[in-house]
Amino acid sequence: QTMPDLKQHLEALDFLELFVMMVNQRCITVFARVFPSEAVLQLWAMVAHHGRLVLCRVVAAVLALLRPAILEATSPEQVLTLLNQFDARLFDAHPLMAEALGGCTQCVTDDALNARRAEGLEGEGAATPPRA
Numbered sequence: 001q002t003m004p005d006l007k008q009h010l011e012a013l014d015f016l017e018l019f020v021m022m023v024n025q026r027c028i029t030v031f032a033r034v035f036p037s038e039a040v041l042q043l044w045a046m047v048a049h050h051g052r053l054v055l056c057r058v059v060a061a062v063l064a065l066l067r068p069a070i071l072e073a074t075s076p077e078q079v080l081t082l083l084n085q086f087d088a089r090l091f092d093a094h095p096l097m098a099e100a101l102g103g104c105t106q107c108v109t110d111d112a113l114n115a116r117r118a119e120g121l122e123g124e125g126a127a128t129p130p131r132a
Contacts, residue, residue, distance in 0.1 A: 002060065006067055015076035027055050034087040042093035057100035062086065065099060
């Protein structure tokens, strides 16, 4: 348990069970119902690149980023507002992905993919593909 104080606070607000249901909904829909489309596409690219555990890491990153504000919340409604505001403002998922991947700032971009392809091809003795 990484954030026991957060769990205790949500229990004190009598919001833990509903909060868990909300987190599950986000994971089941791969955040498509709550994040703006650009952020969803970035997240899906990260899931495709790093695997499904990225979803758990994204949840933990969201909680880590919102933790101070959630701990100051005095009602479930305030926690819900914090989550909804975070979701609505997330147009660029790269900072969230960096947090979720432990500081990894190389998200899936065309340049990163081309560099990895070039490394793989150079290791096999083939020519580097042309860049578009």
